[in-house]
Amino acid sequence: MSTPSEQPINGRLRRPKPIRTEPRRNILGAFLQNGERGADKPTETASRQTGLDHHPLGLQPDAETGQPPHLTSSRNQEDIAAAANVIDRHIRDGKQYEIPVEDGVWGRFSSLAGGVNTEDLADMAKLLTRSYSELASVWIEIAGKLREIVGSGAEKAQSASTGGGIAHPALIIQSAVKVGAKVQIFAPGVPDGIQPLMPEGGGTGLTDATLNEDQIEIFVPQDAQQGRYHGLILGADGVPLGAVTLTIPGAT
């Protein structure tokens, strides 16, 4: 049981020499805790294991390689911008109308603000609405920075399949006029429906938009106004999964 360091010296025992005297505080501490035993291989930390669960766009790591999703194309930034545009368009739609302060939303707002008067509420609404553009720019900037930061690592993953878990439905358009269209998916899930496509700046939308299995079908009437139209693709629980953007160019 005794070791050399514990052999009696002049009739007494000494403490064994310590292996270490301080905690491991660095990032490797998480991997090295069992170093004393030396048998176990390091494991990943919780955050590392689950980190991609929290990808801002809901992208999943490649199922086979476990590599991060491919982020070097401009696709994500476009997705982000498009998603923001959808919301932005609705805000602008709303701004065209008077603000009836007594409706249910205001009731909620009034409660939120502790019973302020209606003028204050109206001002508050304007400020909230106005601040959107600032926030959008911050967010998009972050998304761009994210692309830069992870760029080098993502390059290595480029050969791996991208966007595991992302369903990307086909788009079928019946149109008497020339149109451009794209489908952008920014969250994983199974598409379950599509909104009517509404034009930027207001006006009549493209209401004949359906999702059948993996196909989005949109009928564009001959008298459709020129401009850009947006519609959200929805998941089964009503969560937005992506957006369809359709452009009807002007006469040239």
Next chain:
Amino acid sequence: MVPFEQGGPVIIKPKRVAIIGGGCAAVATAFDLTRPERRGEFDVTIYQMGHRLGGKGASGRDAKTGRIEEHGLHLWMGFYENAFRLMREAYDELKRPEGHPLRNWYDAFVPDNFVGVTEKKPDNQWENWSAYFPPAAGLPGDPLSERNPFSVRGYLTQCLRLLRTLLLSVQDKGHIPPVGTGNEGVTVAATSLITSLISTVRSDVYGSASRAARYGQLAFGALILEAISAFQWITETLTPGSDLGPITTLLDRLSAAIQKQFDLLIAQDNELRRIWEIVDTLLAIVRGCIREGVLFSPKGFDLLDKYDWREWLLDHGARQDTIDSAFVRGSYDLLFAFEEGDVNRPQLAAGQALRGAMRMFFTYRGALFWKMQAGMGDVVFAPTYQVLKNRGVKFEFFHRLEHIGLSDDTSHVERLDFTVQAKVKGGGEYDPLVDVKGLECWPSLPVYDRLTNGAKLKRAGWNPEHEDASSVGTKQLKVGDDFDFAILAVGFGAVPGLCSELIEADPAWKRMVGSVKTVATQAFQVWLNEPVEDLGWDDPPINISGYVEPFDTWADMRQLIKVEDEKPEPKAIAYFCSVLPDSQIDENAYNTVRSNVITFLNRDVAHFWPKSVDEKGFRWALLAGSEDETENAIDSQFWTANTSGTERYVLSLPGTLDTRISPLDDRFDNFTIAGDWTGCGHQAGCVEAAVMSGLLAASALYVKPDLSRIVGYDHP
């Protein structure tokens, strides 16, 4: 212990360990050294001043009423993994019989999900803020699913998740978001938010234009939340050498955007202001950790220990209102973090404050707090004493250490000089416990009739815990003859007086003793004839901090009524505590605290119990156990001034934590230390730190210590 070698059995003599002190650290050390799997490697004796174990966690029972009398308020936190593991093992090993009032550990500790702080509003009125922390997965002391789940990166991710959750709560104040350790609550809340967005989108696009406000609000939420998610992902993908400049710039912009949103709202809404204060704190933490390079620092959060917690938050963008908030001030109250007990001098090392906050809010299991269902002595030290006795640990009560003597070459501890305070009648070991309603308890005063000259001592009201208590002799333990190893496990306040030779011999000891500081505390307990609900308290039973001095913290301890033995039963029990300024410490400190209690009840307690006062002040007839209706009724209650060296609470002052010596440090080759004042990994005055230190002290005597079993030791 009988190993066999060729030629027959060789008897190996167990190593004799003298542990001085009987608090959490000492008990944890003894518990570990005598684990059955060590097969009797150590022969342990605990030398304890006075008649009871417990140190700063000691409690006693009043001989007549069975009232519990504590040194102060003790709440166990849900992250006390090592402490709870010890208690669970002790209760399992004890195998108490069916029908025992505290048969299992979960009978002794009950989850407490409410925590409160008191804050002063702009109109100088005080307001309570009670928060509910939902149960978190698992129980403290359960085996960890991962070997080490702690990382700065993980914590920053948790901060960002919490940020999202709080912002979502602003989106919809009708929804109270859970603040758990997982992200399930965040997901549910986020889904709720998005669903509300979609339900609006699905409705008539050209409907009420008030939708603009809703969309504005949602844009605020959706975009900020996405930005936070982006940060979360960035944080998780950062590697050493990453250029952090662009990230912090972006974070600054995000913070400004969030702040602008809150500015619009918080002026009219106290709840939003509180959420903002937490959001602002979280943003400062994330920004500060990235800016200071904590993510990849080999020192982890220790890197920040040179700063004061509030100053550090301020430096990283927190607003003055935030660092003055009850949320931040509460962390100082929790750790009595006031230099010399002066509430105008709050000082708390930022790294340890952050480590504590991260552990407290993000790693708790079961509940944020756990409340003991009897006195801490009854719940913790009686069962551990019984287990240790069963294992063969010897206890020498009434032994007060006076001096630690080194060898001539200062290499080791050669002798331990004790005052023997009393002798046991008939010789043998003192039996320290008494029975109160079927529960083994420590009495507040010695069981005199078990001592030589007990009747005389009882008549004199002799209390061996008083510094001037009489004694009956001395004892000197010598290395080789009486012990092989010595472990000093007393409160830090007593260390300088006991260790003069060690301090003289070792510069590291000198440095530690010169920098580590302690603070005195004061506490009182009242038993009331009316429930607090009848006195005007409308919320659930609570532990609330951040209130005025002299007593900033109140805990509702009604759960103790059933284990005490007072007739008629009181209707409420309340504990209060706070620091005791050094300026109030003299030979009359006990009376000073009495005056403080009277002042507090007359002047301040009405905030919690408005109906406890009338135009003359506190209604003294409310105090149970007294017929007196004047302020002298307070003498029927309990208060304490914890001013002696062993009673003082250790502070986590900026710039001092790196001077703490670890139990693993081999400064003297047959000696080590244990206590929450040592370099034990979690440098704060608490049960968990004491237990961690005890486990380290035991490890210091092992040839192959396994430090990975000490949860949270290897922690950033």
